[in-house]
Amino acid sequence: xxxxxxxxxxxxxxxxxxxxxxxxxxxxxxxxxxxxxxxxxxxxxxxxxxxxxxxxxxxxxxxxxxxxxxxxxxxxxxxxxxxxxxxxxxxxxxxxxxxxxxxxxxxxxxxxxxxxxxxxxxxxxxxxxxxxxxxxxxxxxxxxxxxxxxxxxxxxxxxxxxxxxxxxxxxxxxxxxxxxxxxxxxxxxxxxxxxxxxxxxxxxxxxxxxxxxxxxxxxxxxxxxxxxxxxxxxxxxxxxxxxxxxxxxxxxxxxxxxxxxxxxxxxxxxxxxxxxxxxxxxxxxxxxxxxxxxxxxxxxxxxxxxx
Amino acid sequence: xxxxxxxxxxxxxxxxxxxxxxxxxxxxxxxxxxxxxxxxxxxxxxxxxxxxxxxxxxxxxxxxxxxxxxxxxxxxxxxxxxxxxxxxxxxxxxxxxxxxxxxxxxxxxxxxxxxxxxxxxxxxxxxxxxxxxxxxxxxxxxxxxxxxxxxxxxxxxxxxxxxxxxxxxxxxxxxxxxxxxxxxxxxxxxxxxxxxxxxxxxxxxxxxxxxxxxxxxxxxxxxxxxxxxxxxxxxxxxxxxxxxxxxxxxxxxxxxxxxxxxxxxxxxxxxxxxxxxxxxxxxxxxxxxxxxxxxxxxxxxxxxxxx
Numbered sequence: 001x002x003x004x005x006x007x008x009x010x011x012x013x014x015x016x017x018x019x020x021x022x023x024x025x026x027x028x029x030x031x032x033x034x035x036x037x038x039x040x041x042x043x044x045x046x047x048x049x050x051x052x053x054x055x056x057x058x059x060x061x062x063x064x065x066x067x068x069x070x071x072x073x074x075x076x077x078x079x080x081x082x083x084x085x086x087x088x089x090x091x092x093x094x095x096x097x098x099x100x101x102x103x104x105x106x107x108x109x110x111x112x113x114x115x116x117x118x119x120x121x122x123x124x125x126x127x128x129x130x131x132x133x134x135x136x137x138x139x140x141x142x143x144x145x146x147x148x149x150x151x152x153x154x155x156x157x158x159x160x161x162x163x164x165x166x167x168x169x170x171x172x173x174x175x176x177x178x179x180x181x182x183x184x185x186x187x188x189x190x191x192x193x194x195x196x197x198x199x200x201x202x203x204x205x206x207x208x209x210x211x212x213x214x215x216x217x218x219x220x221x222x223x224x225x226x227x228x229x230x231x232x233x234x235x236x237x238x239x240x241x242x243x244x245x246x247x248x249x250x251x252x253x254x255x256x257x258x259x260x261x262x263x264x265x266x267x268x269x270x271x272x273x274x275x276x277x278x279x280x281x282x283x284x285x286x287x288x289x290x291x292x293x294x295x296x297x298x299x300x301x302x303x304x305x306x307x
Numbered sequence: 308x309x310x311x312x313x314x315x316x317x318x319x320x321x322x323x324x325x326x327x328x329x330x331x332x333x334x335x336x337x338x339x340x341x342x343x344x345x346x347x348x349x350x351x352x353x354x355x356x357x358x359x360x361x362x363x364x365x366x367x368x369x370x371x372x373x374x375x376x377x378x379x380x381x382x383x384x385x386x387x388x389x390x391x392x393x394x395x396x397x398x399x400x401x402x403x404x405x406x407x408x409x410x411x412x413x414x415x416x417x418x419x420x421x422x423x424x425x426x427x428x429x430x431x432x433x434x435x436x437x438x439x440x441x442x443x444x445x446x447x448x449x450x451x452x453x454x455x456x457x458x459x460x461x462x463x464x465x466x467x468x469x470x471x472x473x474x475x476x477x478x479x480x481x482x483x484x485x486x487x488x489x490x491x492x493x494x495x496x497x498x499x500x501x502x503x504x505x506x507x508x509x510x511x512x513x514x515x516x517x518x519x520x521x522x523x524x525x526x527x528x529x530x531x532x533x534x535x536x537x538x539x540x541x542x543x544x545x546x547x548x549x550x551x552x553x554x555x556x557x558x559x560x561x562x563x564x565x566x567x568x569x570x571x572x573x574x575x576x577x578x579x580x581x582x583x584x585x586x587x588x589x590x591x592x593x594x595x596x597x598x599x600x601x602x603x604x605x606x607x608x609x610x611x612x613x614x
Contacts, residue, residue: 207540211529212548217603233514248606252604270584277521277522277577300555306544
């Protein structure tokens with residue numbers, strides 16, 4: 001990547017990127033593909049850091065696009081082709097089943113002066129699909145490990161990524177300048193960077209993120225099935241129930257594709273989880289206080305790891 | 308209950324309580340039995356409201372008692388008998404297996420000028436055990452639906468009960484003045500009161516509180532079993548994992564007796580939960596996106612109930 005002007009369509013543009021240096025980001029035109037929780041939070045963070053001259057939104061729903069404009073998340077909306085044409089940095093944050101064809105489409109449109117980044121929760125299928133793309137080096141596969149149960153541009157949060165990890169996958173397949181720019185943006189947003197291949201990422205993500213969502217969805221279904229008095233749930237719910245069931249409010253359109261793409265790892269950890277629940281069941285059926293206590297004492301070890 | 312002076316041991320005391328009126332609470336001597344999360348938070352709230360002339364702590368551990376004094380939660384520590392003798396209001400918040408004999412012991416010591424309250428997470432066994440006690444009317448069975456994963460006096464939280472429910476069980480078995488005093492204290496602390504018998508309480512508590520703890524303990528064990536790289540948990544954990552696994556940090560000495568006392572209800576809801584997880588498993592095994600989506604959409608109904 002260099003600073004030489006580049007002919008894209010009718011226009012001549014100069015890449016604002018220099019390896020390891022974010023100074024040029026103030027002149028960057030950024031497109032966010034998808035105007036939701038992650039892209040919206042990312043756009044807000046870019047603006048707060050002075051990292052974008054203009055932010056363009058590409059979205060399927062007029063309502064979301066309109067909302068994103070009202071919230072000042074994007075400056076204007078555009079069709080994908082027009083947006084990519086004038087952008088230095090394209091950030092794709094849409095459901096993972098749509099991410100694969102979308103990133104391929106974007107990369108068919110870009111030159112070696114542009115950077116394409118995704119923010120999806122699965123990485124193996126995506127990295128494999130892109131491995132032979134002629135512009136592969138312009139793409140950086142990332143997973144900022146942050147989210148909430150909410151979706152849409154109105155769910156975007158200022159300071160969202162602060163203190164969280166961002167996984168960058170298959171770094172060696174990306175252009176070194178592109179990687180350094182992406183790393184430094186995420187670091188400027190308060191994240192620490194973890195490097196993995198797509199295969200390992202998906203295993204760790206199944207353990208640390210995807211299973212939590214499954215258990216929370218299943219807990220909500222359990223309580224809705226057993227507790228026929230919805231008033232009782234509303235009246236009695238304390239902080240404990242609210243925190244364990246919070247993720248059950250998450251958007252199925254986002255999570256179903258994640259579980260399907262990471263099916264084998266999710267099934268593997270789900271089987272383990274059912275087996276762990278059966279241990280609690282056995283300890284109660286046998287009224288084995290010692291075993292029950294041991295199971296909980298083992299779970300307490302998570303205190304060592306999470307503050 | 309009336310305001311006539313009462314001979315207790317060597318001393319003459321006058322009850323500060325008048326039906327529905329908390330004015331006398333400023334003169335009340337209060338004993339908390341157990342100096343931990345709940346009793347500590349309760350004591351702080353009493354002080355903030357000016358509801359106690361003196362707060363005495365009864366605890367098994369010198370360390371906790373000392374800490375509670377340092378934190379200003381209690382004014383002094385005393386042996387149970389001495390504390391009860393000079394107290395108008397005795398609040399028992401200890402593990403539920405110890406609660407039954409402790410409340411019985413306290414009630415053997417009290418007159419009809421004193422109020423005894425417990426704060427345990429199970430109610431059926433306790434209410435049954437006390438039903439024939441000659442001083443039953445002086446006891447009010449309560450369950451403030453609040454808690455955190457932390458324990459000990461240093462875990463006590465100012466404003467803890469605000470906005471939460473407090474269940475009062477088998478109200479008709481308690482003296483009307485005692486109930487009105489207890490209700491009004493909890494209301495002054497920002498709680499809303501829900502009335503139930505002990506049997507119903509334990510069913511609802513299994514659904515809305517106890518199963519959340521089991522799933523969280525089991526989730527921690529699942530992740531600890533699968534994720535052999537503890538660094539990865541530490542580095543990658545986002546807000547979702549942290550919130551679903553938070554309760555796994557809870558104290559086994561508190562929770563094992565709850566699960567054992569409420570064994571049948573907990574097993575019932577645990578069986579349902581395993582069955583709900585199996586539905587997710589089946590949808591993934593069959594790659595049935597529609598079924599998977601339906602399961603999540605059903606879980607989303609919890610949004611209707613919890614804000």
